[in-house]
Amino acid sequence: MSGSVSIIGLGPGNVLQRTPQADQALARATDLVGYGPYVQRVEAPASVVRHSSDNREELDRARHALEMAMQGRHVAVVSGGDAGVFGMASAVFEAVEHGPQAWRALEITVVPGLSAVLAVAARLGAPLGGDFCVISLSDNLKPWPLVLRRLALAAEAGFVIALYNPRSKARPHQLGEALEHLRACLPGSVPVAFARAVGRPEESVRLASLAEADAAWADMSTLVLIGCAASHLIPRPGGGAPWFYTSRKVEAA
């Protein structure tokens, strides 16, 4: 009996932002594998086995999924947002690369999902009007000086910058340091958005200039979006929140 692994992006959390392709892949699963809150998010018949694990156990989780597939199970590995963007896809292929040769013959598919950066951008207006980059602020898998270097190069390039994993209990000081670092490279007037749980009932969004932005406004579930010189806010009448907009045009320096 031939099993499979399907690595599925559930989108940001609102079920209206999950694709039919993800639903189809979930419907085929005999087993659900992932970080607890994501596994809980999936509705499935009682016959489907749920294997929830703690965060930061990606590689063990990936190996477990591959082992079950070798036994003929159809395993859905779930991530929030897109599984390819700081989700489980890379962990599964890392396990494959260093695992038994037989794993390479398994049916492994990745089903894309709406990553937070896209949902947040839509909620704000059009902050990604030009070129942009996506950076994880966590230094669990890369050295912190490299994160700072990437931020400086991204600012120099004029990219809008989306920061994932801006802050956690184990890393309370990094976002403040990152913002300080960016203030040295970018105008203080550049708009910054702190967007949390976008599309879900507990959604919150806070806008500020880079000069005023305060790292305390973020937690691990926040996406921080930092504009570029071509970004600004469009005010609205009647007290509505302004739109965060980045011009498509960039003039020659």
Added chain:
Amino acid sequence: MSGSVSIIGLGPGNVLQRTPQADQALARATDLVGYGPYVQRVEAPASVVRHSSDNREELDRARHALEMAMQGRHVAVVSGGDAGVFGMASAVFEAVEHGPQAWRALEITVVPGLSAVLAVAARLGAPLGGDFCVISLSDNLKPWPLVLRRLALAAEAGFVIALYNPRSKARPHQLGEALEHLRACLPGSVPVAFARAVGRPEESVRLASLAEADAAWADMSTLVLIGCAASHLIPRPGGGAPWFYTSRKVEAA
């Protein structure tokens, strides 16, 4: 009567990759506005008015949508992929910013879609395992030297690079120049993918090393994904296409 503008990302083309949120927003539309092939992609009752236009008329199209909304119509402005990533969202807010004050009071919403970079990455394996950037290679809205500069900075940062709009009839030479530029900054062994129409029947994917990559393999519908030093291919038994994988870990230099 109060109209609205909804700017909707249709996803890469496979209807299974379009969100229910996009379907709901489309169902409310009295008018569809967009580049011809995207407008054609939407199924709608005969009563819905289709306003197809040529490519490169984004701003006129945006103004037309806003004018109709002022007359009480519910206008869906459609883009392929995500409307916020080189799609119509930024053009609509540009029109708002320079248009009549009354446009700012309109109900304008953006509905995110699966951008090509996510669909292509899922198709290839896990090429976006780390930080990445998204760059349009078109110089219609920014100077070409800036594009080259951004490529060099992105390579220096160690970003995986997704190139949108790599080539057109009016710009046949830029992708070749961009690849040449990147060969001076990155190892020739870095994997490069040319992915066209992913998720659609005419899908084609070609993998090569940066040293071998040939700009002639791309057209305007191709997304070119360029790895970083942490990217490589995982070969598979039985002649299957290798997986394109970027390690999550980056060691200190």
